[in-house]
Amino acid sequence: MQKRCEKVVHVLLFPSLTQSALANGADKSAVVTVGDVTLSRSDLIGAATSVAERIRGARRIAILAEPTAQTVVAVVGALIAGVVIVPVPPDTGTAERQHMLDDSGAQAWLGAAPDEPTLPVLPVRMFARSWHSHPEPHPDSAAFILYTSGTTGLPKGVPMTRRAIAAGLDALADAWAWTSDDVLVHGLPLFHVHGLILGLLGPLRVGGSVIHTVKPTPANYAAARGTLYFGVPTVWTRIAADADAARALSSARLLVSGSAPLPVPVFDTIEQLTGHQIVERYGMTETLITISTRADGERRPGWVGLPVAGVETRLRADDGTDVPHDGETIGELQIRGPMLSQGYLGRPEATAESWLDDGWFVTGDVAVIDAGGMHRIVGRSSIDLIKSGGYRIGAGEIETVLLGHPSVREVAVVGVPDDDLGQRIVAVVVGDDIDEALLIDLVATELSNHKRPREIRVVDELPRNAMGKVQKKLLL
Structure with missing residues (x-):
């Protein structure tokens, strides 16, 4: 029975979630812990299915992505219902938040809402349960509209399909040897690729568990006792400065850093204190994670590794010619793969600038690639x-x-x-x-x-x- 239920969680994003499969006992292991709230597999699916019943028929719904169990249930419920999720950062200013709601066409808030909400608010009842079966949406339908950081104006919406998310997570499961035995620990925001797609849907996809520490402090990470840890460089810098907390991570299987370049001294200090070389990876809102060092491969400080399964990369000079892979020559990084979005929401001109006719995506980042295919990101072409x-x-x-x-x-x-x-x-x-x-x-x-x-x-x-x-x- 347990094996069958794990299979259901493993394929959460795709096949039908049947009543009989969901009802089979799933209380033997926790799947999600957020702070001091723990949800078993049946807790999560039962509560999320209850949410799905109430929002079925909606098109797009906003979720104020606070680090709570309620946010997790809201996200999974909307996925089951086939309703597109618009994750909104809790600290977003009024004008930017309203832009995201208007631009996405969100019809209501699901769960928590900001003060003086401009849309209806639908509650998430944490103790409600349902085992109703919902038909699985088409793999090419959007699961999320994620918003970029808005460094060049108002944030742009990026629709991300269920198929793209699954391809991205499966490629990472391969690169990181990520399995149902892993317990992921992180305290990252639940409104973006790192914390939400990788940090929540990743464990659900592989059938494992996740512990969200709410705040990514060294003490919280040390106390969690997981096998797999995610952090941004700021988190790893603070852990490197806390020797006792760092040593507590020695029993983990894999430490992963992303979202910004990891300073080489932090890489070295963490290795000295834990015995682990941190896995670095590269991705964007528009592409998910496309390049990573591997669990079974070389981890070179300052380098983000090799293309993950299904991904192609190339470097182009200003005149459009190919740049040699000599580990020194800088070129504009372009990427092609199954986990990419297909464009910006309602922005045909911006889409045409970044998505080329042959399927390549112009990242706007500059990089070098060595003869073995290892990538080092230099930074944004406009700034770095x-x-x-x-x-x-x-x-x-x-x-x-x-x-x-x-x-x-x-x-x-x-x-x-x-x-x-x-x-x-x-x-x-x-x-x-x-x-x-x-x-x-x-x-x-x-x-x-x-x-x-x-x-x-x-x-x-x-x-x-x-x-x-x-x-x-x-x-x-």
Whole structure:
């Protein structure tokens, strides 16, 4: 009976959830723990099916993605009902939130709602149960409309199909040897790819369990005792600074970092304290995760690995020609694969700029690829590719060198307009007792003279978004 129920959870996104299959005893192992609330498999499916009955027939519904068990039940209920989910960050401002609701066509809030909601609010009854059978939506129907971070204007909606999500999760299960035996631990937001698609639907897809710590603190991670841990670099930096918490993760099977570049010193410290080399990976809202180091492969600090199953990558120069895979030459990264979205919601011009006719997606990131196919992301072409004195310079390699100095805790390298050089390299640094001349000479010595910062600016903190990414445009 248990095996049959695990199969139902494993294929949650696709085949019919029949009443008899859902009713078979599923209380032997927890599937979702959020804070101090634990849901068994039957708890989750029963409560979510009750939600599905109440919202069946709706087209699109907004979920205020707070880190609660209610959010989990709302998401799974909408998936069962075939209603498109619009996850909304809890801390989104009024204007941006209203844009997301209007742009997506959301008809109501499901579960929690912001103060003074502009849409009807449908409650999620956590103790209600139903075993009614719902027909499975078509694999090519949208499951979510995810919103980009809005770095170039208002956030753009990205419809993501059930087929694309399944392809993405299955590719990661292969890359990370992710199975039903794994207990995933994370405390990431439930409104984006990392915390929601990977961090919630991933365990449901493979039939495993997830513990959401609500807050991703070192103490919470250490207490969870999982086999698989997800974190953004900020989380891993804090764990690296807490030796006892880090050592508690030694018994885990795999540690994974994403959503922003992981500083090499953090990679090294975590390895020293836990015995684990962190798995790094690369993805976007529009593509899910397309490149990753593997559980059974090389993990090179600062590199995000190989294309996952079904994914092709290529590098293009400014003139559209291919860039050699020599581990040094920078090119614009383009990707093709089954987990990609097919365009932006209601934005045909923006879609045409990023999705090419032959199926390739223009990421807007620049990268290098070595002869073995390993990828290193340099950064966004608009911000992290600096053109100074006729040279094309990646901000990331300069940041890596500076982070290697003990006085530097955080750094962001940007190119500012310069009448002589075109762009002048400026390093914005968080640290203690910063010696500007020493840091400039360090880069000139370890890299080359033309890559040295022309200016070091010391600040108390770097501006970051909810996923821990540095918002470099605010520095400019």
